[in-house]
Amino acid sequence: MESTSPTSNIKLGNIRRKSINLSPTELVKVDLLPSGKIPLVIQPVVEGLNLVKWAQDNQEFIKKTLLQYRALLFRGFNINTTDLFNQFVSTTSSGQLLEYRDRSSPRHEISNKIYTSTDYPADQSIYLHNEGTYWLTYPLKIYFCCLVAAQQGGETPIADCRQVFQRISPQTRQKFIDKNILYVRNYNDGFGLTWQTVFQTEDKAVVEEYCNKNAIEYEWKTGDRLRTRSYRQAIAKHPITGELSWFNHAAFFHVSTLEPTLQEALLAEFKQEDLPNNTYYGDGSQIEPELLEEIRTAYQQEKIMFPWQQGDLLMLDNLSVAHSRTPFIGKRKVVVAMTDPVKN
Template sequence: MRNNQSKISPLSVKRVPYSPRKTVQIKYAQSGAKSLPVVIMSNDNKLDLLDWLTENESLWKKKLHTDGAVLFRGFSEFSASQVSLVLNKVCKHPLEYKERSSPRTKIDDKVYTSTDYPSHQEIFFHNENSYQSSWPKVLMFYCRLPAQCDGRTPIADMRRVFDRIPQPIKENFHKRKVKYVRNFSPTHGLTWQDVFQLEDKKQVEDYCRKQAIDFKWKDESQLEITSVREAILRHPETQSLVWFNHAAFFHVSTLGEELSKNLLDYYGQDNLPNQTYYGDGEPIEDEVIATIRGAYEAERITFDWNQGDVLLVDNMLFSHARETYSGNRTIWVGMGELCYSKKHLVDSLEQ
């Protein structure tokens, strides 16, 4: 059973005045600790989060884009429309979820359910949309209902993941980049209509051309797209190098030995729903992907969701995942502040 008292490590506590009778506590993780970087807790469950964010904008924005993740806890709960208001506060320009990689349900304007996969399926670490030429800088998660058991959203600091990956692997990916091959079919996973949120093939083709995506129609309902993207980028605020890609997430071996074998037997290497290669098209060795997965796992940070929690994540500094769970679980997500790969390129792997 889940523990309602989340294991958060408060190593440094600071009180921030909101009004003469209302305060919040800000808890910082110790350097190197496997706990949430920043937790901002209200001592009054009627305190409106949107009001607090407005009053203390410079504080939480600085912490978000340097520490990488901020959890807000103990504030008043809110409806779907109010979630949109909070999203508009934390993101300059909230984004639609396009060029999708997972099924989601739209809740309100630019607010969605987290991935609608069955509860027994774990979702590996990833930075949202890092396989695209542009991506959201800020993610917002809202816990409407925590799972009865498990269902956490682990996060991992991509600066530390980068440091853990052996230098030869980093240099190889920096030089060769990552190639993504995705196949969309009515019989497995997402259709091209789901992915692009479009019904017209010409519109899809125009989108692909603008985003440097090669496309091939295999028949009337099946589409293959390929793109080559950077593997390592530089974070704009901290100037840190970050491991930022879907190389491990989309690699078939990450699905586990049994499922990956079944998919390869059924589809063959060329028709997998998702697969990654080096940018020159050569296969990425399974042992290399295993090493990369190990770097993510070594930096895993977990916490128990409480109802009403809001988690802000700098999408370049932290990846996120999902544990399996039992019982009902409702997490809503929004994203915003579009970033472009060409603005964060890395000339050298020197820090």
């Protein structure tokens, strides 16, 4: 589901970084890409430095640096268990961990609200997106940890959505500001996740309660099928800085973003309104194809890739930075946690 236009993506492993003195201690070094692109890479100067203990002692530095760069990559600290990952998340977050409900990607829970990043097939891409833009409450922070790096591929590309917003024309931005987004999802038609998986229940009453609490319209159809409709903002204002970010699944969930063969198969099987996922303007009208292509191009122009190393920990400001996944070969284990809930 990821577009592949030939743009100047940036790979950390292929370019030389310059070191800058940003750390409040002498225990770590902070590397900035020559281009100034995220993520900021934080590495230990001394062998065996305990990242959790260092984070406890430098919480203000981490907070300020994340707010400045929006993406921090902690490398060389050997975070090799979900327990260590969870300790770091708990140390550096100021809110509760979020449960993964109203799912769009297959995942499973490893420990208390620590999940696999995705169980999506290894040969497929996942398009750039911010976590939970279609939820009523989304995480301000999202964390990834590479416990096992793939033999080949499997990167988690990122993109600064403040810059994506700037790349999109003022006319397009204003149209989405005025109309917002409508997400329409259909479950149990033989494609995509079932409503039982998405809402983590077999009980329709539990689904209805969740929908009512989260401003989701629902409609039960024959054959145990479900349709939901969610009206959400297309552009978000950062709760601390007030900066605007492109913050939606308008392109990700739109049928035109799918690979051509899958797109053709779905459109041959379903009417537009019955597709597993699709997006519209908030008034229900179609989003113009040229605007969707403009959005995809903006993401692609801002996409940054770097190879995972085992033990890497990536901390993102989820409102400001989108993430994705490339296909891979070999075993890969990347875990995720979401914290600091914000009302959409």
